[in-house]
Amino acid sequence: MPNTKTVVPFSATPEQMKALDAVIASHKGQPGATMPVLQEAQEIFGYLPEEVQLKVAEGLGLSLSEIYGVVSFYTQFSLNPKGKKQVAVCMGTACYVKGAGDILERIEKLIGCKAGSVTDDGMFSIDATRCIGACGLAPVILVDGDVYGNLVLDEVDGIIKKYMA
Amino acid sequence: MADTVKLKINGIEVEAPKGSTVLEAARLAGIEIPTLCYMKEINAIGSCRVCVVEIKGARTLVAACVFPASEGMEVFTNSGAAVKARKATLELMLSNHRMDCLTCLRSQNCELQKLAKDFGIQEVRFPTDATEPQIEDSSLHLVRDNSKCILCRRCVAVCKQYQSVGVIGPNDRGFATHISCAFDRNLDEVPCVSCGQCITVCPTGALTERDQTEEVWAALADPAKHVVVGAAPSIRVTLGECFDMPVGTNVEGKMASALRHLGFDGVFDVDTAADLTIMEEGTEFIERFTKGGTLPLITSCSPGWIRFCEQYYPEFIPNLSSCKSPQQMFGAMMKTYYAHQKGLAPDDIFVVTIMPCTAKKYENHREHQASAKGLPDVDVALTTRELGRMIARAGIMFKDLPDSEFDPAFGVSTGAGVIFGATGGVMEATLRTVYEVLTGKEAPSPDFDKVRGTDGIKEAAYDIAGKTVRVAVASGLANARKLLESVKSGEKEYDFIEIMGCPGGCVNGGGQPVQPQSVRNFTDLRAVRAKTIYEIDKSMPLRKSHENPVIKKVYDEYLGEPGGHKAHDILHTRYQKRAKYPDVKV
Numbered sequence: 001m002p003n004t005k006t007v008v009p010f011s012a013t014p015e016q017m018k019a020l021d022a023v024i025a026s027h028k029g030q031p032g033a034t035m036p037v038l039q040e041a042q043e044i045f046g047y048l049p050e051e052v053q054l055k056v057a058e059g060l061g062l063s064l065s066e067i068y069g070v071v072s073f074y075t076q077f078s079l080n081p082k083g084k085k086q087v088a089v090c091m092g093t094a095c096y097v098k099g100a101g102d103i104l105e106r107i108e109k110l111i112g113c114k115a116g117s118v119t120d121d122g123m124f125s126i127d128a129t130r131c132i133g134a135c136g137l138a139p140v141i142l143v144d145g146d147v148y149g150n151l152v153l154d155e156v157d158g159i160i161k162k163y164m165a
Numbered sequence: 166m167a168d169t170v171k172l173k174i175n176g177i178e179v180e181a182p183k184g185s186t187v188l189e190a191a192r193l194a195g196i197e198i199p200t201l202c203y204m205k206e207i208n209a210i211g212s213c214r215v216c217v218v219e220i221k222g223a224r225t226l227v228a229a230c231v232f233p234a235s236e237g238m239e240v241f242t243n244s245g246a247a248v249k250a251r252k253a254t255l256e257l258m259l260s261n262h263r264m265d266c267l268t269c270l271r272s273q274n275c276e277l278q279k280l281a282k283d284f285g286i287q288e289v290r291f292p293t294d295a296t297e298p299q300i301e302d303s304s305l306h307l308v309r310d311n312s313k314c315i316l317c318r319r320c321v322a323v324c325k326q327y328q329s330v331g332v333i334g335p336n337d338r339g340f341a342t343h344i345s346c347a348f349d350r351n352l353d354e355v356p357c358v359s360c361g362q363c364i365t366v367c368p369t370g371a372l373t374e375r376d377q378t379e380e381v382w383a384a385l386a387d388p389a390k391h392v393v394v395g396a397a398p399s400i401r402v403t404l405g406e407c408f409d410m411p412v413g414t415n416v417e418g419k420m421a422s423a424l425r426h427l428g429f430d431g432v433f434d435v436d437t438a439a440d441l442t443i444m445e446e447g448t449e450f451i452e453r454f455t456k457g458g459t460l461p462l463i464t465s466c467s468p469g470w471i472r473f474c475e476q477y478y479p480e481f482i483p484n485l486s487s488c489k490s491p492q493q494m495f496g497a498m499m500k501t502y503y504a505h506q507k508g509l510a511p512d513d514i515f516v517v518t519i520m521p522c523t524a525k526k527y528e529n530h531r532e533h534q535a536s537a538k539g540l541p542d543v544d545v546a547l548t549t550r551e552l553g554r555m556i557a558r559a560g561i562m563f564k565d566l567p568d569s570e571f572d573p574a575f576g577v578s579t580g581a582g583v584i585f586g587a588t589g590g591v592m593e594a595t596l597r598t599v600y601e602v603l604t605g606k607e608a609p610s611p612d613f614d615k616v617r618g619t620d621g622i623k624e625a626a627y628d629i630a631g632k633t634v635r636v637a638v639a640s641g642l643a644n645a646r647k648l649l650e651s652v653k654s655g656e657k658e659y660d661f662i663e664i665m666g667c668p669g670g671c672v673n674g675g676g677q678p679v680q681p682q683s684v685r686n687f688t689d690l691r692a693v694r695a696k697t698i699y700e701i702d703k704s705m706p707l708r709k710s711h712e713n714p715v716i717k718k719v720y721d722e723y724l725g726e727p728g729g730h731k732a733h734d735i736l737h738t739r740y741q742k743r744a745k746y747p748d749v750k751v
Contacts, residue, residue, distance in 0.1 A: 050348055055751050063331030064746070065355070068347035072336045081346075 008081055008122040010049040019044045020052065024059035033060055034070055038077060047078040080118045082123030085144040085163050087111065092131025094138040099153065103139055104128055106156045170237040187218060187229040187240055196242050199251065199280055201317050201368055203230035205686045208322035211503025213446030214254045215280065219244040226250055252284050260291035262369070263312035265296060267270045272672035276368035276681050277315060303351035305530055306359040306375055306523035311343050313550025314371040317699040320344065327598060327642035329669050330473070332357045347681070356476045356745040358642065360469035360666045361675020366682065374676060374700060377545050384515040384544070385428045391509055393431035394424050395495045395575070396519040398439060399521070399586030399671040400549050402697040405520065406678035408563045413693040415701060418568020420507045420678050425569065426561050429505070433575040435518065436582030438495035439594070441719070442523065443581055443710035445736050449596045450661055454634070459483045461652065461659040464591050466490045468528035471740065472718035473642050478649050479742035485707050487737040491585060492518050492525050493534050495543030502723045505535065511537035518546045521586070521674030524666065532736040548676030577715045580611070580701070580708035587695035588640035588670035589616035589623060592663040596627060596636070597709045603630040611708045617699065619669050619691045622648050624659070636661045640667035672698060
């Protein structure tokens with residue numbers, strides 16, 4: 001799973017930064033503060049860019065390396081923002097046996113980024129998700145909130161291109 | 166309640182202090198259980214599983230390094246199950262270890278190699294994917310090759326616990342786990358202080374100093390170059406370890422002979438430069454102490470500490486002594502005073518230093534370290550280990566060498582110079598001179614010994630000329646951090662502080678010979694090496710820097726007054742605040 005640093009520049013509103021400060025302040029000095037602070041930080045920003053991790057590290061009196069070690073360990077944390085349009089490919093058992101792997105690969109190629117990351121222009125992000133509970137429609141993907149089920153591989157190009165326009 | 170427990174190790178009864186681990190108890194029975202990840206106190210994580218032993222009644226094998234010995238316990242350190250498990254573990258480690266042992270810098274001094282040999286591993290059943298080197302050599306002092314890393318986390322432990330720097334750690338998870346910096350940045354893009362402690366604890370060749378011996382061989386082979394060398398105070402008590410001599414052997418005379426054999430044109434002692442440092446730093450202290458300058462004055466000999474100060478505690482920059490370190494003073498004097506004496510052009514002189522330190526490889530690239538025509542004061546700083554390799558390559562039979570002395574032009578030194586090698590030494594050496602300058606009379610004893618010893622933080626007060634001088638000494642940057650915080654909060658007040666980047670000072674520097682953890686866990690290298698330093702000091706006819714005839718001559722004939730204009734030009738430097746992550750805007 002590529003979870004490398006994104007090239008999309010970080011921008012935050014003053015409200016977001018204030019919320020982060022409050023989160024850090026409320027956990028500072030507590031044992032085991034790292035996980036809750038990172039979880040709440042991800043809720044604020046949608047992901048955990050370097051700027052946010054450094055602020056958390058300094059705020060909690062830890063090194064950036066320690067914070068990054070935790071972030072890169074858990075799949076729940078993302079180093080990348082979500083794209084303006086999000087693609088989710090269900091990798092649950094039913095979808096997987098019906099060819100979700102090939103579908104994901106095709107989508108990655110079309111969009112030009114890997115699952116778990118975002119395109120350089122910030123337009124698209126791809127996630128390989130766990131079962132989304134629509135096994136009857138397997139294999140299933142979500143594009144920008146729209147559900148596409150009973151997919152065959154050849155339909156993928158047409159669907160994705162609609163959103164690229 | 167008894168403060169010992171009785172247990173049986175391989176059928177032999179042992180009495181061990183309560184709280185001992187099985188590993189420690191076994192040692193009392195004369196059994197060395199192999200370890201890889203374990204470091205006493207700072208990395209007792211039981212993760213490498215090489216130390217597993219069988220315990221009667223236990224459901225599984227246990228890690229001896231963390232399992233407490235208890236009353237009536239029966240331990241089998243070499244049972245079939247334990248040995249089989251260790252062998253399998255070693256094979257798994259070797260399966261993704263790039264085994265280029267023949268060309269590895271750490272060959273024959275590698276803990277993994279030794280275990281593979283001890284356990285008779287001749288074949289690795291698992292196919293390897295570690296065929297390509299993974300070199301990261303962005304920084305001046307260190308080269309990392311993760312294809313040889315066994316994930317023991319010893320480097321991570323020293324960086325965090327000893328140094329409170331923590332720029333390396335395990336990234337990612339499972340098979341992808343690797344030791345690296347945050348965001349897999351290069352080491353020169355994070356606030357690493359170049360101390361090299363990680364190298365001295367690495368069990369394999371994953372972390373090594375940047376080897377610069379070829380640059381020195383090339384200079385020695387160049388007839389146009391006048392190549393001089395200076396050895397730091399601590400090298401004489403550690404170099405012998407490169408040749409299997411006991412820890413703490415004084416090899417000063419053999420070292421001088423070996424350097425001459427290597428073909429250096431001048432074989433000098435950085436102790437002499439240390440004496441010069443005392444003259445300058447002592448003068449600076451007296452100036453600040455008597456005229457109300459910024460106090461506490463903090464020493465500046467340790468470039469790891471300097472980099473730490475600039476990045477982590479820039480508010481203390483005004484407290485730093487403006488004196489260059491002895492290495493840099495040595496180089497500066499070679500390219501000015503010595504060049505002048507010899508009638509040589511500074512660019513024809515190639516200055517090599519032998520240092521206990523990897524940060525010295527960084528220091529000679531710092532700004533304001535070029536006193537002669539913009540030439541670097543020091544051309545190449547070698548670690549003790551690199552000198553050891555040069556001596557070996559030249560076929561010099563080190564142990565059999567006769568003793569000889571340093572060249573007199575810059576090779577006469579004092580006990581004050583040599584104690585720079587141990588924590589507290591710079592403080593004591595300064596006090597020896599400051600006392601006599603301030604009082605105008607001889608100190609009752611040159612032993613200002615309240616600041617000796619391996620404690621991380623030491624403090625003392627001395628009455629000098631009717632005033633109390635409050636001093637403190639810290640070694641290891643985690644201790645330095647603690648001390649600086651206590652000064653910042655106003656809890657403590659001092660006039661003079663010595664800080665050394667490495668725990669125990671230079672004798673335990675990041676450039677010193679690598680001793681396996683099996684030795685380090687049970688021998689305090691800092692104490693054993695420092696003991697020899699103080700013995701040398703005691704045996705010297707001159708023990709105070711200001712009594713050094715070379716120093717007197719240097720000031721008389723060349724520099725003028727300590728702290729004077731010319732001395733300032735040549736022997737002092739500047740510092741600046743440095744951001745930890747300059748490219749990240751928070």
